[in-house]
Amino acid sequence: MNIGDVSKRAGLPAKTIRYYEDIGLITPARDTNGYRSFCDSDVHKLTFLGRARTLGFTIENCRDLLALWDNQDRASADVRAIAQQHLAQIESKIADLQDIRHTLTHLVHECAGDDRPDCPILQRLEEL
Amino acid sequence: MNIGDVSKRAGLPAKTIRYYEDIGLITPARDTNGYRSFCDSDVHKLTFLGRARTLGFTIENCRDLLALWDNQDRASADVRAIAQQHLAQIESKIADLQDIRHTLTHLVHECAGDDRPDCPILQRLEEL
DNA sequence: CTTGACCCTCCAGTGACTGGAAGTCCTATC
DNA sequence: GATAGGACTTCCAGTCACTGGAGGGTCAAG
Helix, strand or coil: CCHHHHHHHHCCCHHHHHHHHHCCCCCCEECCCCCEECCHHHHHHHHHHHHHHHCCCCHHHHHHHHHHHHCCCCCHHHHHHHHHHHHHHHHHHHHHHHHHHHHHHHHHHHCCCCCCCCCHHHHHHHHC | CCHHHHHHHHCCCHHHHHHHHHCCCCCCEECCCCCEECCHHHHHHHHHHHHHHHCCCCHHHHHHHHHHHHCCCCCHHHHHHHHHHHHHHHHHHHHHHHHHHHHHHHHHHHCCCCCCCCCHHHHHHHHC
């Protein structure tokens, strides 16, 4: 299977797939003409990667998850640890953004938003 | 005032301050020895920038906000528009992350997290 | 006169791609 | 057989907002 088909099947841009090969996440075979020749397992891995990335796992997380996925002797605790740590990061990021949202909402509400120059947003950015 | 003092006062790393000069956000004077010589207005601007960046405004937003801040004839509506647009982006990012959190929480709860290989997290990343 | 803290510039790297140039290969049509 | 187009290849550069480090100049204290 060529990269274009795989791209459609896995839902990843061809560029991204080449990049994943570059950094060693996949190692597709090559045809005599130099074209990458993907097998089902490659497509499977790429789909897996796409899902994991959608959930915000870093590439290094993905590398670890793929290794565990490949390893039949894995302990599910190892997978869970990665997911749990990632979850904690997501939660802290949400909290940060919620703080920011709070402040911004406040500022936007306070500002008249007309053609006069007086603006509490700018004032608060000075004083905050 | 030298960059070290400004760094403390504005709460920004010296590296960042040099970078902000590089990209034209500030233009501090120079002493005869080549050292940057910051005036109060520079420090004021840098503090403003620090605040805006903390709230997640992009550098280009900051550039616009600084210009409005400098411009006594500004309309507060222009400032508000920038803040409002940014707020919308923050809110959409929060929503995305909350979706991810939802899924991840689910997965983590389902996984036994013991020394057996069976792992619903990996399964779901295949199927999802 | 030396030590150590501070300052300077310039280059490279981060993460995870993405865009584009320049060239090869395959397939279909005339 | 020529040609047009699309798909594929590699390689280089750019994104965003810094950050780290090398290699060197400057300054104040002892």
